[in-house]
Amino acid sequence: MKLYAIWTVPAALGLLQCPVVAQNTPVDLEPTTEADVREHIAILASDDFAGRDPGTIGEIKTLTYLSQQWATAGMVSGTNDADKPWFQPVPLVQSKPVSSSVRILQDGKSLKLNENDILIIGTAPDAAVEGPIVFVGYGTDGEGKVLGDVAGKITLMLYATPEGTEKYPSRDERRAALADAGAAAVLTVVPDSFPWRAVKRSIKRGSYERASDDRQPMITGAVRYDFAEDLLRLGDSSLKAESEAAQNAVVYVGYDTGLTADLSATTAIRRFTSHNVIGKFPGNRPGSGAVMLMGHWDHFGSECRPPEAEDRICNGAVDNASGMAVLTEVAEELGRLGPFDRDIYFMGTTAEERGLLGAYHYADYPAFPLDDIVAAFNLDTTAIAPRGTPVATIGRGETDLDDEIDAISRSLGREVDESLDANEFIKRQDGWAFAAKGVPAFMIGGSFADDALLQKFLRGNYHSPDDETENILDLGGAAEDADLHIALVRYFADTEKYSKE
Numbered sequence: 275m276k277l278y279a280i281w282t283v284p285a286a287l288g289l290l291q292c293p294v295v296a297q298n299t300p301v302d303l304e305p306t307t308e309a310d311v312r313e314h315i316a317i318l319a320s321d322d323f324a325g326r327d328p329g330t331i332g333e334i335k336t337l338t339y340l341s342q343q344w345a346t347a348g349m350v351s352g353t354n355d356a357d358k359p360w361f362q363p364v365p366l367v368q369s370k371p372v373s374s375s376v377r378i379l380q381d382g383k384s385l386k387l388n389e390n391d392i393l394i395i396g397t398a399p400d401a402a403v404e405g406p407i408v409f410v411g412y413g414t415d416g417e418g419k420v421l422g423d424v425a426g427k428i429t430l431m432l433y434a435t436p437e438g439t440e441k442y443p444s445r446d447e448r449r450a451a452l453a454d455a456g457a458a459a460v461l462t463v464v465p466d467s468f469p470w471r472a473v474k475r476s477i478k479r480g481s482y483e484r485a486s487d488d489r490q491p492m493i494t495g496a497v498r499y500d501f502a503e504d505l506l507r508l509g510d511s512s513l514k515a516e517s518e519a520a521q522n523a524v525v526y527v528g529y530d531t532g533l534t535a536d537l538s539a540t541t542a543i544r545r546f547t548s549h550n551v552i553g554k555f556p557g558n559r560p561g562s563g564a565v566m567l568m569g570h571w572d573h574f575g576s577e578c579r580p581p582e583a584e585d586r587i588c589n590g591a592v593d594n595a596s597g598m599a600v601l602t603e604v605a606e607e608l609g610r611l612g613p614f615d616r617d618i619y620f621m622g623t624t625a626e627e628r629g630l631l632g633a634y635h636y637a638d639y640p641a642f643p644l645d646d647i648v649a650a651f652n653l654d655t656t657a658i659a660p661r662g663t664p665v666a667t668i669g670r671g672e673t674d675l676d677d678e679i680d681a682i683s684r685s686l687g688r689e690v691d692e693s694l695d696a697n698e699f700i701k702r703q704d705g706w707a708f709a710a711k712g713v714p715a716f717m718i719g720g721s722f723a724d725d726a727l728l729q730k731f732l733r734g735n736y737h738s739p740d741d742e743t744e745n746i747l748d749l750g751g752a753a754e755d756a757d758l759h760i761a762l763v764r765y766f767a768d769t770e771k772y773s774k775e
């Protein structure tokens with residue numbers, strides 16, 4: 275899409291000398307093209323941007339690019355903080371394992387362990403814990419409450435959530451609840467179906483937390499399913515039996531294996547500040563609410579493979595340069611068509627890949643009251659499907675806006691996927707940080723309607739250095755999703771078309 279610099283450059287320079295008279299001149303919609311989207315992806319996912327890792331040169335380049343593009347489209351800072359325009363600081367803590375030791379004792383005697391049975395990481399430079407090993411099922415009930423006493427204990431928690439419980443607390447939430455309840459360690463029992471290699475890689479990569487989530491020194495980690503099964507057998511039960519008990523029981527307080535463990539870990543801790551980038555198109559009717567668009571700008575950085583590998587950069591072309599590219603195209607078009615009644619906010623979040631950290635931070639420290647958001651739309655992994663793919667909605671059935679959203683999709687000639695299948699991803703995307711606080715938040719588009727194509731990506735280039743611009747064959751769906759979001763914003767930003775009660 276072309277830039278209409280005639281509107282934006284003089285305004286930005288403060289050179290407008292005559293009153294603006296052409297603001298509401300009707301302009302024709304210009305459909306987004308594949309080439310428009312690809313241009314932004316090629317820049318954001320280039321090796322030069324070093325995999326867009328928070329707290330690195332990749333962050334500076336990414337935030338500079340996005341804020342300049344958005345300002346050129348006509349946005350002003352959306353932080354609503356004159357001291358910190360455009361960029362909201364997000365304090366983070368990175369932990370990387372240095373060394374660790376694990377001992378498991380039965381009646382005072384050490385068991386023989388294989389290197390790959392348990393992997394651990396500490397939350398402080400030196401963390402050492404000792405205590406009884408208890409199996410705690412899912413860790414919490416459906417409301418996120420820890421049932422039973424886990425203080426000082428080394429807990430084994432199931433990776434999966436109970437069958438048929440879509441809204442069960444996420445793994446991170448359950449782990450945090452156990453930590454808050456005083457558990458000395460939370461070790462996740464990883465099913466065999468999940469490749470152990472990936473678990474190992476993710477623990478080696480280290481973890482990120484919000485600085486405000488700092489906890490007492492403790493240990494987290496993963497246990498192979500077979501090994502957890504062995505431990506429970508030593509204690510005269512079985513993982514299968516205990517897992518079934520956890521699945522069926524209303525209240526499950528856990529199972530004491532009778533074993534103890536002695537865990538210690540040395541961890542490199544780095545504190546740094548990353549940023550969400552926030553811009554806005556101010557509306558004509560202040561106080562009438564806001565529409566929010568977002569996507570995560572971050573990815574996994576430049577050390578995705580061992581030092582000897584030829585290509586080590588996780589470029590994140592699909593995930594999520596594609597979402598930021600679509601957002602930026604939407605921004606250009608809205609800048610050309612606006613202004614609208616309501617404020618329109620654009621946010622690029624940091625550290626989504628590390629647990630939606632930037633989005634959670636924003637939801638705790640919003641630039642304006644969350645209640646004022648009439649609808650929020652997240653864009654992530656948009657470059658999956660070709661033109662003509664139906665529209666799926668993550669967040670369908672959670673608000674009363676489905677009919678309106680479907681009507682907008684259909685008005686553009688798109689088919690609507692009315693199933694709730696896409697909600698499988700509801701907690702794995704930034705919109706969740708908003709939905710969890712009652713904001714009508716969605717992720718809408720073609721990528722989550724075609725499961726075969728999506729799975730092909732998730733099993734293939736996803737989170738690897740091969741998620742590169744040249745491996746994206748079809749951006750038709752992304753271009754169509756850009757046009758869909760322009761239509762969605764035009765509707766929800768219009769106080770006559772959509773009035774919030």
Ligand SMILES: [Zn+2]
Nearest residue numbers: 593594627737
């Ligand atoms: Zn990702």
